[in-house]
Amino acid sequence: MQLFYQPDIKNGVHFLYEEESRHCIKVLRKTRDDLINITDGKGLLCSARITQPDYRKCVFEIVEMVRETQKNFSVHIAISPVKNMDRIAWFVEKSVELGIDIISFIRCRHSERTTLKTGRLDRKVISAIKQSVRATLPAINPLIDFEEFIRNNTKSDEMKFIASVDDKNPALLFKEAMPGRNYCVLIGPEGDFTNKEVMLATESDFKKVSLGRHRLRTETAGIAACHMLNLVNE
DSSP: OOEEEOTTGGGTOOEEOHHHHHIIIIISOOOTTOEEEEEOSBSEEEEEEEEEOOSSSEEEEEEEEEEOOOOSOEEEEEEOOOSOHHHHHHHHHHHHHHTOOEEEEEEOTTOSOSOOOGGGGHHHHHHHHHHTTOSBOOEEEEEEEHHHHHHHOOOTTEEEEEEOOOTTOOOBHHHHOOTTSEEEEEEOOTTOOOHHHHHHHHHTTOEEEBOOSSOOOHHHHHHHHHHHHHHHTO
């Protein structure tokens, strides 16, 4: 199913903005009376009929509106951003396709990147929900210090994990996570978390877990954690 994005449907905006209109009319060659599927990124899925097939402003009328079925779990990955912006974008895109709900960026002692403009990632997120036919945009939180994130993370209903490199740690995330829960997983930088960061996290009820026997790149670890938690809930 091809999905288009119009964030202001509920405000009465019944046309696609120019980029989406161009793709609909110029690329896919949709025409008058063709049915298209649209999401507002807030959980709404619409079936609509094209009334004015203009590649600059494709006008439609709503045929049907439905709400996306809500999951009984949520996945929150708090990850240290790597130096290469393309790798960050890749993580965001693929984790959204896999079903992530919240992405937070954390500045750790060994983080390679100390600033991050999350606005650059918005297009990747929109593209990914359209690709995976999702109707809800995940939240992307700005970069904050690790300690501040731990202090602010006080949700009592979350299962909290820290994925730290430790060959002696037998606790696998896939086995520790129980289905039907909300999860928060901390993913560290290439140089891993410091001992102080691990201690701070575990004192705040984060459990140390392993993502498997192999050492993973930061963004790969984030993807692996997201995928494991979704599989636990299949």
